[in-house]
Amino acid sequence: xxxxxxxxxxxxxxxxxxxxxxxxxxxxxxxxxxxxxxxxxxxxxxxxxxxxxxxxxxxxxxxxxxxxxxxxxxxxxxxxxxxxxxxxxxxxxxxxxxxxxxxxxxxxxxxxxxxxxxxxxxxxxxxxxxxxxxxxxxxxxxxxxxxxxxxxxxxxxxxxxxxxxxx
Amino acid sequence: xxxxxxxxxxxxxxxxxxxxxxxxxxxxxxxxxxxxxxxxxxxxxxxxxxxxxxxxxxxxxxxxxxxxxxxxxxxxxxxxxxxxxxxxxxxxxxxxxxxxxxxxxxxxxxxxxxxxxxxxxxxxxxxxxxxxxxxxxxxxxxxxxxxxxxxxxxxxxxxxxxxxxxxxxxxxxxxxxxxxxxxxxxxxxxxxxxxxxxxxxxxxxxxxxxxxxxxxxxxxxxxxxxxxxxxxxxxxxxxxxxxxxxxxxxxxxxxxxxxxxxxxxxxxxxxxxxxxxxxxxxxxxxxxxxxx
Amino acid sequence: xxxxxxxxxxxxxxxxxxxxxxxxxxxxxxxxxxxxxxxxxxxxxxxxxxxxxxxxxxxxxxxxxxxxxxxxxxxxxxxxxxxxxxxxxxxxxxxxxxxxxxxxxxxxxxxxxxxxxxxxxxxxxxxxxxxxxxxxxxxxxxxxxxxxxxxxxxxxxxxxxxxxxxxxxxxxxxxxxxxxxxxxxxxxxxxxxxxxxxxxxxxxxxxxxxxxxxxxxxxxxxxxxxxxxxxxxxxxxxxxxxxxxxxxxxxxxxxxxxxxxxxxxxxxxxxxxxxxxxxxxxxxxxxxxxxxxxxxxxxxxxxxxxxxxxxxxxxxxxxxxxxxxxxxxxxxxxxxxxxxxxxxxxxxxxxxxxxxxxxxxxxxxxxxxxxxxxxxxxxxxxxxxxxxxxxxxxxxxxxxxxxxxxxxxxxxxxxxxxxxxxxxxxxxxxxxxxxxxxxxx
Numbered sequence: 001x002x003x004x005x006x007x008x009x010x011x012x013x014x015x016x017x018x019x020x021x022x023x024x025x026x027x028x029x030x031x032x033x034x035x036x037x038x039x040x041x042x043x044x045x046x047x048x049x050x051x052x053x054x055x056x057x058x059x060x061x062x063x064x065x066x067x068x069x070x071x072x073x074x075x076x077x078x079x080x081x082x083x084x085x086x087x088x089x090x091x092x093x094x095x096x097x098x099x100x101x102x103x104x105x106x107x108x109x110x111x112x113x114x115x116x117x118x119x120x121x122x123x124x125x126x127x128x129x130x131x132x133x134x135x136x137x138x139x140x141x142x143x144x145x146x147x148x149x150x151x152x153x154x155x156x157x158x159x160x161x162x163x164x165x166x167x
Numbered sequence: 168x169x170x171x172x173x174x175x176x177x178x179x180x181x182x183x184x185x186x187x188x189x190x191x192x193x194x195x196x197x198x199x200x201x202x203x204x205x206x207x208x209x210x211x212x213x214x215x216x217x218x219x220x221x222x223x224x225x226x227x228x229x230x231x232x233x234x235x236x237x238x239x240x241x242x243x244x245x246x247x248x249x250x251x252x253x254x255x256x257x258x259x260x261x262x263x264x265x266x267x268x269x270x271x272x273x274x275x276x277x278x279x280x281x282x283x284x285x286x287x288x289x290x291x292x293x294x295x296x297x298x299x300x301x302x303x304x305x306x307x308x309x310x311x312x313x314x315x316x317x318x319x320x321x322x323x324x325x326x327x328x329x330x331x332x333x334x335x336x337x338x339x340x341x342x343x344x345x346x347x348x349x350x351x352x353x354x355x356x357x358x359x360x361x362x363x364x365x366x367x368x369x370x371x372x373x374x375x376x377x378x379x380x381x382x383x384x385x386x387x388x389x390x391x392x393x394x395x396x397x398x399x400x401x402x403x404x405x406x407x408x409x410x411x412x413x414x415x416x417x418x419x420x421x422x423x424x425x426x427x428x429x430x431x432x433x434x435x436x437x438x439x440x441x442x443x444x445x446x447x448x449x450x451x452x453x454x455x456x457x458x459x
Numbered sequence: 460x461x462x463x464x465x466x467x468x469x470x471x472x473x474x475x476x477x478x479x480x481x482x483x484x485x486x487x488x489x490x491x492x493x494x495x496x497x498x499x500x501x502x503x504x505x506x507x508x509x510x511x512x513x514x515x516x517x518x519x520x521x522x523x524x525x526x527x528x529x530x531x532x533x534x535x536x537x538x539x540x541x542x543x544x545x546x547x548x549x550x551x552x553x554x555x556x557x558x559x560x561x562x563x564x565x566x567x568x569x570x571x572x573x574x575x576x577x578x579x580x581x582x583x584x585x586x587x588x589x590x591x592x593x594x595x596x597x598x599x600x601x602x603x604x605x606x607x608x609x610x611x612x613x614x615x616x617x618x619x620x621x622x623x624x625x626x627x628x629x630x631x632x633x634x635x636x637x638x639x640x641x642x643x644x645x646x647x648x649x650x651x652x653x654x655x656x657x658x659x660x661x662x663x664x665x666x667x668x669x670x671x672x673x674x675x676x677x678x679x680x681x682x683x684x685x686x687x688x689x690x691x692x693x694x695x696x697x698x699x700x701x702x703x704x705x706x707x708x709x710x711x712x713x714x715x716x717x718x719x720x721x722x723x724x725x726x727x728x729x730x731x732x733x734x735x736x737x738x739x740x741x742x743x744x745x746x747x748x749x750x751x752x753x754x755x756x757x758x759x760x761x762x763x764x765x766x767x768x769x770x771x772x773x774x775x776x777x778x779x780x781x782x783x784x785x786x787x788x789x790x791x792x793x794x795x796x797x798x799x800x801x802x803x804x805x806x807x808x809x810x811x812x813x814x815x816x817x818x819x820x821x822x823x824x825x826x827x828x829x830x831x832x833x834x835x836x837x838x839x840x841x842x843x844x845x846x847x848x849x850x851x852x853x854x855x856x857x858x859x860x861x862x863x864x865x866x867x868x869x870x871x872x873x874x875x876x877x878x879x880x881x882x883x884x885x886x887x888x889x890x891x892x893x894x895x896x897x898x899x900x
Binding site: 352357360361364365366367368369370371372373374375376377378387414415417418421422424425426428429443444446447448449450451452453454455456457 | 481482483484485486487488489490491492493494527528559582584585616617618619805807849850875876877879
């Protein structure tokens with residue numbers, strides 16, 4: 001029985017790797033444009049992650065220990081909503097992130113709130129809730145590793161990535 | 168592209184499904200634990216000195232060897248090491264009466280005189296005592312009684328009301344009518360004594376105990392003219408400590424006794440004022456040491 | 460009544476005696492220097508047992524020394540060379556070097572191939588034996604025997620259980636901050652025998668916690684692209700399982716003191732509340748139902764109260780409630796943010812992380828909210844865990860990164876609950892989220 005689980009586990013892990021290799025976006029900002037490599041030099045493939053980042057922006061930022069959306073965040077999300085209407089097959093993951101100036105457990109909860117705030121706003125703009133999943137990474141996935149105000153302010157975000165779909 | 172989407176969805180669903188059905192789909196840890204090997208414990212009695220060690224029988228070897236200056240000194244005898252400690256207080260600046268007496272909590276252990284004498288926990292404890300042993304025999308009552316009597320005696324000598332919060336031992340002493348010129352401990356002698364004892368009192372283990380403010384130990388002892396202990400120090404509230412069943416209090420008792428022994432001889436006290444310092448009562452109270 | 464009369468008469472009699480000149484002094488300050496302890500190498504009849512004796516003594520000395528309560532006197536200062544564990548020491552020889560306690564021991568090979576480690580603890584000032592004990596164990600398990608001896612000495616001298624024969628689980632960290640690999644590791648309390656328990660490939664391990672009753676750990680696995688979940692890990696079998704399957708994230712797990720339940724936070728639609736899972740039935744009970752963040756539950760040792768973090772008042776603060784979720788009330792009111800409450804196994808204190816003025820502190824407070832004391836402070840520290848005797852707190856401390864984003868290490872530290880004896884805990888590489896095991900059986 002144990003062995004069965006092990007084997008099943010291995011298969012599932014392989015499935016994960018395969019899935020992410022085909023469509024899974026890299027969450028790392030520096031690699032955000034990876035999916036464009038196969039695109040024509042004229043610009044990102046329409047409906048791709050790079051397209052989303054280019055035409056709408058995939059990140060909204062928050063104040064310290066805040067999860068309310070700023071005007072700027074709302075504008076970005078409005079563009080995301082419009083973009084999502086253009087590509088109705090697309091499914092997205094919204095990940096909530098925090099800076100390191102908090103405890104691990106509290107930040108996991110705060111990240112969940114940020115992701116939910118972004119999701120709710122997209123839904124309010126007409127995006128079908130079933131297309132959006134959320135996740136919180138707490139303070140575990142900083143974009144900028146530095147211990148500065150500037151780094152913290154970009155690490156407090158909700159990041160949208162395409163999980164399933166395509167054009 | 169269509170196929171890609173389809174495959175992706177299927178695979179993702181497979182993962183999610185696996186997550187639900189197979190709790191262990193995550194790669195198993197590469198290392199597992201090692202088994203524990205139980206340790207047998209021999210009953211302490213098996214190793215007890217009284218059964219297996221020639222109790223206190225001096226080894227022949229011991230006698231052959233030229234013993235260092237200290238042939239099994241009694242506790243009362245002066246010892247080189249403590250003497251060094253005891254000497255240190257001399258270097259202290261001669262304290263003013265005020266610094267000596269700045270003790271916010273007067274008489275930490277003295278019980279209030281009550282109709283029914285019983286062992287009292289420290290009076291200044293802000294909260295009501297959790298549980299205290301009810302006196303069950305006369306010894307206990309007598310124990311508390313001696314404190315009670317002391318308290319009454321002191322009250323007699325005092326003019327100020329006993330509940331004045333700022334009152335201290337030293338001021339109380341000063342208010343006493345002089346018994347005789349050499350009968351009163353001078354402020355500087357008291358300061359030296361306190362400094363010496365505080366240096367000898369190992370309080371590190373006590374202040375980390377639960378409710379350390381309750382672990383008060385009262386020790387009586389008498390001194391010879393040369394500052395050595397004239398008798399073994401006695402724990403005034405020993406019965407209270409034993410009845411409490413509080414293991415931390417027992418450790419506090421041991422540390423207090425040890426401090427008095429370790430500090431001897433008290434040869435820094437002036438012989439000409441022997442009458443003023445031949446009998447001591449020390450209240451060891453760790454409450455203030457706990458940062459609160 | 461008669462007794463009272465006797466007492467009264469005695470009182471009068473005593474009062475009538477001339478006023479004694481007994482001087483009363485209040486001793487309110489003592490020295491908190493570590494107690495000087497002498498520990499000559501444990502004896503042995505042959506080279507093998509002598510070698511073991513040296514190693515065992517080394518471990519004992521290190522345990523006692525790191526506790527901060529004891530200071531082991533350099534062996535070169537010793538005058539007497541004990542020849543047998545059953546010989547009464549020449550106390551004068553130990554007093555002269557200022558030893559207050561003397562530990563004498565002997566390692567003996569038994570006929571069944573195991574070893575016996577016999578130990579006596581002597582009070583040098585009263586010339587008395589404070590205790591004696593012997594442990595039998597296979598020779599290659601000598602480290603644990605040494606920790607057992609150290610625990611025995613600790614208990615003999617302090618009146619409370621020791622914590623040396625314990626282990627620490629923690630998160631072993633490698634790689635840059637943006638792509639940190641975090642795997643579960645276990646080691647002896649003194650840093651010996653580190654063993655990785657997960658490979659860190661598919662998920663990050665966060666916030667592991669030891670079961671107070673079994674060789675079991677609960678932790679949160681943080682995945683890519685799907686919500687993190689609480690897992691259970693059996694140290695003896697290596698088996699692990701997800702604790703229930705939930706749509707939302709489950710996190711901040713912690714065992715109840717009887718080891719039968721795991722309290723945790725569960726997130727649903729962005730809101731986190733506290734639940735309690737019965738491990739035998741896997742039934743989940745909701746304890747908080749609040750639109751604010753409720754995280755980090757920790758139960759009192761008597762199982763009656765739960766402390767947790769909530770930001771229902773605007774900022775994260777510590778609250779307590781009954782084990783069924785009723786009677787919720789706030790206990791921290793200081794400036795800043797109070798988080799990660801952890802109830803002491805002794806029950807008298809709650810350890811916490813406080814953020815204030817851009818700094819992080821580890822502190823303790825009484826369950827009723829009085830007596831707050833801050834013990835340590837740094838750029839970033841959190842995640843306290845108690846030694847099983849409720850005397851020492853371990854936590855992790857993270858240093859800021861350099862300007863180019865490199866550096867910023869994470870290390871384990873321990874501090875006495877009085878705020879003394881702050882020490883680095885040796886780990887192989889970077890470490891965070893320590894969790895102390897119960898005293899091993």
